[in-house]
Amino acid sequence: MGDWQTYRLEGFIPFTPEIYQRLLERINETFWPLHLVAVFIGLLALLLGFRGYGRTALALLAPAWLTSGIIFHLTYYAELNWAAPWFGWGFVAQAAVLLAVAFLAGSISVQRHPPGLSAWGGATVAVVSLLGYPLIAAAIGPGWGHAEAYGLHPDPTAIATLGVLLVLLRGLALWLSLLIPTLWCVIGSLTLIAMDSAGALIPLSAAILIAGLSAYPE
Structure with a gap:
């Protein structure tokens, strides 16, 4: 048996950072301006969640998981x-989970009066991911051509979804819906760490924050 201590995380990544950045660039060149449409739908889902339209908000989250799963994972990655x-089929499964919770679950409690710390915390995470995540590439990354956006790229899609879910759900429905996005945030951070990317801990930090807020009593 080989010494496990000789293995390094980057040894499990079968590509270089440069190749990965080129993948991001190709996706952005091909699908622009779909980014803007996806971000608008994400913001609309968050707004509808706060206004009490929980089922509609959950249903609006599902297309982002389909597009990022099919376009990013199954086609390019x-x-x-x-x-x-x-990973791609996991994203498709998350879209199914969101639709199932939206249409099959019982009454969904959305807007609390007034919203508690967890709801506002979730909303903040969602807004920062939807509007701020693309700025990371420009601020501390390789540039606008490699920016990642909700609905096309998995990291901002998972992070924004975690935030919106914390606004919408509580109890078992919340934990079931959080499972795949949280798992992806772990995988996403590990991948970025292996590539020594700036902001590598952002997905993992967001998942930890959402988990902590979800346990906060209203």
Whole structure:
């Protein structure tokens, strides 16, 4: 048996940071301005959640998981990573979970009067991810051409979804809905750490923050 201490995290990433950045660039060039439409839908889902339209808000989150799963993972990332199809189907499964919670669950409590700390915290995380995440590439990353946006790229999609879910749900429905986005945030951070990327801990930090807020009593 080999010494496990000789293994390094980057050894599990079958591509270089430069190749990954080129993948982001290709996606942005091909699908612009779909980014703007996706971000608008994400903001609309958050607004509807605060106004009490929980089922509609959840249903609006599902397309982002389909597009990021199919476009990013199953189409582009699959060229670089053998695990990408598994990730892609996981994103498709999350879209199904969101729709199932929206249409099959019982009454969904959305707007509390007034919203508590967890709801406002979730909303803040969602807004920062929806509007601020693309700025990361310009501020501390390789530039606008490699910016990641909700609905196309998995990290901002997962983070924004975590925030909106914390506004919308409580109890078992919340924990079931958080599972896949949280798992992806862990995978996303590990991938970025392996590539020594700026902001590598952002997805993991967001997941930890949402988990803490979800346990906060209203």
